[in-house]
Amino acid sequence: MSERISVSSRFDTGEPICELECLPYGVHHNGEGVCLLVRLGQYRILLDCGLDDVSPLVKGLKKSARQGSSPLPADFALVSHAHSDHAKGLLQLHETFPLLPIYASEVTSKLLPLNWLEREDKDNLLFCQALPLRTPIELKDGLVVELFPAGHLPGAVATLLTYTTPQRIYKLLYTGDFFLSNSRLVEGLRLEELRGLELDVLIIEGSYGTARHSHRRNQENQLAERVNRAIAEGYSVLMLTAALGLGQEMLMLLRSHHHFTGRDIDIWVDDTVAVGCDAYLELLPHLPASVQNFARHQPLFWDERVRPRVRRLHPQSRSIVGKSSCIVLTDSLQVDINEYCQLDTGPWLILAPEKVDIKINSLLSRLVQVESYLLAQHSDGPGTTQLIHNLRPQHVIFVHGSPTYLADLTSLEELQNRYHVHSPAIGVLVELPIGDTFLQPAPPETNYEGELTELGHVVSITLPESIAADPRWRQFADTGLIEARWQGEELVLRGLSQRELLSQNSDKFIWHDVDCCGTCRHQRGGRCWNPTSPLFNFRVTLEGYCPAFESLNKERSD
Numbered sequence: 001m002s003e004r005i006s007v008s009s010r011f012d013t014g015e016p017i018c019e020l021e022c023l024p025y026g027v028h029h030n031g032e033g034v035c036l037l038v039r040l041g042q043y044r045i046l047l048d049c050g051l052d053d054v055s056p057l058v059k060g061l062k063k064s065a066r067q068g069s070s071p072l073p074a075d076f077a078l079v080s081h082a083h084s085d086h087a088k089g090l091l092q093l094h095e096t097f098p099l100l101p102i103y104a105s106e107v108t109s110k111l112l113p114l115n116w117l118e119r120e121d122k123d124n125l126l127f128c129q130a131l132p133l134r135t136p137i138e139l140k141d142g143l144v145v146e147l148f149p150a151g152h153l154p155g156a157v158a159t160l161l162t163y164t165t166p167q168r169i170y171k172l173l174y175t176g177d178f179f180l181s182n183s184r185l186v187e188g189l190r191l192e193e194l195r196g197l198e199l200d201v202l203i204i205e206g207s208y209g210t211a212r213h214s215h216r217r218n219q220e221n222q223l224a225e226r227v228n229r230a231i232a233e234g235y236s237v238l239m240l241t242a243a244l245g246l247g248q249e250m251l252m253l254l255r256s257h258h259h260f261t262g263r264d265i266d267i268w269v270d271d272t273v274a275v276g277c278d279a280y281l282e283l284l285p286h287l288p289a290s291v292q293n294f295a296r297h298q299p300l301f302w303d304e305r306v307r308p309r310v311r312r313l314h315p316q317s318r319s320i321v322g323k324s325s326c327i328v329l330t331d332s333l334q335v336d337i338n339e340y341c342q343l344d345t346g347p348w349l350i351l352a353p354e355k356v357d358i359k360i361n362s363l364l365s366r367l368v369q370v371e372s373y374l375l376a377q378h379s380d381g382p383g384t385t386q387l388i389h390n391l392r393p394q395h396v397i398f399v400h401g402s403p404t405y406l407a408d409l410t411s412l413e414e415l416q417n418r419y420h421v422h423s424p425a426i427g428v429l430v431e432l433p434i435g436d437t438f439l440q441p442a443p444p445e446t447n448y449e450g451e452l453t454e455l456g457h458v459v460s461i462t463l464p465e466s467i468a469a470d471p472r473w474r475q476f477a478d479t480g481l482i483e484a485r486w487q488g489e490e491l492v493l494r495g496l497s498q499r500e501l502l503s504q505n506s507d508k509f510i511w512h513d514v515d516c517c518g519t520c521r522h523q524r525g526g527r528c529w530n531p532t533s534p535l536f537n538f539r540v541t542l543e544g545y546c547p548a549f550e551s552l553n554k555e556r557s558d
Contacts, residue, residue, distance in 0.1 A: 020170060020201060020432035024424050025056050028400040032426070033085040036203065036399065037074060040163040040170060043143050046077040046100075047159070047174050047203070051089035054096060072100050076139060079104035079128065080176025081156035082111035083244065091116050094127045103139070105147055106130040107155025107286050111279055114244055117272075133157070134193070151179035151188040152377055153245045154283055158189065160197065170434070172201040173391065177400065179376075180383045181216040184252040185280065187288050191390050199393035201432055206398040206423075209405030210381035210412065213374065220253050223351075223373050226539055227327065228259040230349040233541060235369075236322045238340050240332035240352045246377055247273035247329055248280050251301060251310065254327060256294070260308050268313040268321055269301075270330035277301045322346055332356055341368050371526075371539065385414065395420040395432050404472055461493075483524060518542030521550045 025035040033050015035057075051057075057073040077093065077100060080086055090102060090112065104112070113125040131137055136146045142164045147157040156176055163170045173194070182188045213219065230237050241247040247269075254260050254267055269277065277300075280287070284295055294300065303310050313321065313328065321328060322345030330340075332353060337360060341348045346367040352358050354372045379387070388396055396419045398406045406423040415421050424430045450463040467473060476482075476495035483494045517523045517540040522530035528540050533548035 022397055022430045024426050026051050027426060028085055029403050033088060034400055040161060041165060043140055044074040046074040048080055048086040049077060049089040049093050050085040050087060054089050054092050072097055076101040076103060078159050079108055081153045082108050083153060084115050087112055088115050102128050103131050104128050105133060105155045105157050107283055111155055114279060148193050150176055151186055152177045154186055154286060171197055171199050173199055174203040175205060177205055177378055180379050183216060184249050185287055185291055195390055197391060199391050200434055201395045202391055202393035203397045203399060205378060205400035206384060206406045206409045207378040207401045208380045209401060209408040212382055213376050213380040219375050223375060224253060224257045224259050231325050234325055235347050235349045236325050237327045238348055238350045239329050240335055240356060241329055243272035243331045244276040246375060247276055251329060262307050265308045266326045267308050267310045268326060268328045270313045272331040272334060273329050274312050393419060397430060398423045404470060515545060515549050517544045519552045521552045
């Protein structure tokens, strides 16, 4: 997709057209970070710079320089938060264009250096200028910037740009990564602060597409319950996480959840996650009041006196880790499983974020069980549409998510009927004029009609072959086996992965005469689906047992 996109406004107001444009240098489709160049009239604003290489900005500047433009790629840059997919290119940007002003919230300006820990020259990392929250600042004549806390990560902000001309006022909001729910260490984005803005343009993330998640506290309780059962069964737990943000959230969860408070167990924290913890300690006055109150009574992270004990994982301690049940937090991007899962340790339960591929040495496969977990840091589909409907912009631009997930969002009828919806690729200029009659382009096709046939004891569902063109199909159809379950009045199909089949097949039929979850008729995909069981909807170990057990052999005889 390389054509120039031009979409007009819904309303023919007769007002002059303002030159509003968005040129994406990175939209986080296939691993690259987010970097957007926005033009409001005479001004150019760079929103985030999560690029590995800023040369595209340099090339764009050379092209504009031939037309007599500014020697800088933008009038200034704004940073939504400190995660690398939004910020890793900022240092190179600063070194290439030292006169380019770069602004962020106070907390983000302090967290940004964590992206360049390998740099010896630490002074050169303090290039970001801090802006106050909830305070309009006129950075250029007629151009005002205001930052609102966005949840997701300490210091993360939604950025409001207000551009005033003699004819009218134009408003653009960039959410960055946002989360409406409160988490352990960050308060969620407050909708009431943003209502009534009368936006022209909303640039919003769509990380989870239209997926619907359970409440954040339910996700935390499910994760804590799984870790609790693993420890009770004699496992050590290796938890793979993000070094900044999710790692500290998980550590706080383990410290404060009722399953672990006062429990005689060690929680080891590896290098990069520990560095993030130290950074949080320096930001304590900016964390929620409940967290500050917790810190008044005991250390927020490092504590070897109060159980569970939280310790840094130094190289000299690795020889004892896993000899008895413990919990280890480590960076999912830099972990070497073999450093922890030694033959004289374990058994191990490895909990990895969804979509993280874990490779296990064949010699260790009997000692290691791998499962995925979800502890959401972004708003799900309903949360995303809720924010859009509260703000009611004329134009909605989706970034930050796989192309298929963003296509799911842009094709929603509730959005198509009300807003101008865009999901641009890298290098595709999106023009956003205000004042012409709007003709909404046809939404991408994401629904598939099929046929259902009942033949004796078998039900067949036939779908058109066009569904296989979606890149998600390969993962869905990997094993050729699916799992179906009711969700209200709808039937939801889910493909079974090779990992799940190996986990089931390795243990499920070992105990032919043993009453356990592995031989229970209600255990499917490693979860309990018996509404009368206390384990209902939880992941279960195949050797476990509950009073609601019903034999698989009974199901077959029935």
